[in-house]
Amino acid sequence: MVIDQIHDLQQVYRKVVHSMSRPGSISNLNNITEKLEDDLPCNHAFFLCALTVLDAEVTFHVVASEEKKARLIEILSSYNMSRIAPVDEADFILLLQDAPEYQMNQALLECKTGNLHDPQQSATWIIESGLLSNISALSLSGPGINGTQQLQTGIQQDFWQRRNDKVKEYPLGIDLVFADFSSQIACIPRTTAVTITEVV
Amino acid sequence: MIAKPHFAFFDEGSKKEIRRATLKAVAIPGYQVPFASREMPIARGWGTGGLQLTLSLIGRNDVLKVIDQGADESVNAVSIKKLVQHTTGVSVTEKTQEADIIQSRHRIPEKALKEDQILVLQVPNPEPLRKVDAREYMTKRMHAEDDYSGAWLLLFEQIMKFGRMSTGASHPVYVNGRYVMTPSPIPRFDNPKMHQSKGLILLGAGREKKIFAVPPYTSVESLAFDDYPFTVESFEGKACKLCGSTDVFLDEIIDPDTGERTHQCNDTSYCMEQLNSEEKVEVENSYV
Incomplete structure (x- = not known):
């Protein structure tokens, strides 16, 4: 069975909107990811999120091991004709779990954050993450959160310090979409204050 | 076609x-x-x-x-x-x-x-x-x-x-x-x-x-000033003529013939719901 570009992607979009407007809240894409085939270089939820936002009008940049990178670029551009771009120009940064750390750090440093006239011209990250859960590792607060929200993403602490540096000059910043192997997604937009509560 | x-x-x-x-x-x-x-x-x-x-x-x-x-x-x-x-x-x-x-x-x-x-x-x-x-x-x-x-x-x-x-x-x-x-x-x-x-x-x-x-x-x-605080429209002493609600946004309706001013809920579905629930209570009471 294949996914339905109209109705399935509409469902994915609604889940992403839900999670983006409520940072840290986890949405499940199980009923759609099971329609996908197994030979993808990334997890299914990640692939669906990428399909939902990418088309010929936007660019992306993949941060991953060489082998997976080539495969993902080939699949994505043949699915929706989106183009690749250098990291400092790409609208979407796609980060796979096996990405070398120095490449990830470099991408965090160089990706777009928009400018004060057009803060929307910033990069959105789609990140293949470890199991997402609402147990204490990060404490989130800000718009969309009633009080505080806990989230665990499995990504290293270092990442969060760099991310916090990147969103210091609000409204400039980057927005993150996390997708894990059990078809869950969670988002952290630039408005969310992230504090590390647990030393891993 | x-x-x-x-x-x-x-x-x-x-x-x-x-x-x-x-x-x-x-x-x-x-x-x-x-x-x-x-x-x-x-x-x-x-x-x-x-x-x-x-x-x-x-x-x-x-x-x-x-x-x-x-x-x-x-x-x-x-x-x-x-x-x-x-x-x-x-x-x-x-x-x-x-x-x-x-x-x-x-x-x-x-x-x-x-x-x-x-x-x-x-x-x-x-x-x-x-x-x-x-x-x-x-x-x-x-x-x-x-x-x-x-x-x-x-x-x-x-x-x-x-x-x-x-x-x-x-x-x-x-x-x-x-x-x-x-x-x-x-x-x-x-x-x-x-x-x-x-x-x-x-x-x-x-x-x-x-x-x-x-x-x-x-x-x-x-947006408001310290000495001129933000206020919402006041409907004090007025109620919806249909359902009687008071804490809602009311429309003023002027009768063109008599010039009489009445008020009515602006949110029609809310008004209808109030009327229906009143009706329900009325019906229940009359059958007891």
């Missing part, structure tokens, strides 16, 4: 573009994200922004409610409902609590939004600083520089002229302490409903090609 319309009217490329703009709008609360507003089968300025948001959001299992100035049955609401229903086959409702997506023109329903509901507001003039400067480039720069002296000055001039802030609708608000935004032409009465709302609020301006948003649990403060 009449071709069957594509699901939700738009081609998928258009939906994607609106969706990307919406996600950015949610991430930057109150900031007007430009988007490529599409030609719609209704005239620009008549709800095309809201309609485009609704069509980009809606799925087969959603339940839609559309209101126009509080009424479910006025022309604008009915034609929008017809178009969405024709192209998607979704069911529509008049009950606020049953809807997944509520598209509204100039009112926020009296019933508070629920967690999973999305309120889509139609916005004719998204720029709160347009009266300060007619040039888009300049107002964009003011937003960039966090320079809202013009917005404050407009309110100050009203106080000088009339002794109070005289905004009838779209009283400007600070969203998340950064951007000044027009809440769309809702009465001041509805401004506090945006503050820490449980549901997501999306605003779309089709003619002006802007999408902006207020995520749930976000601070929305109406």
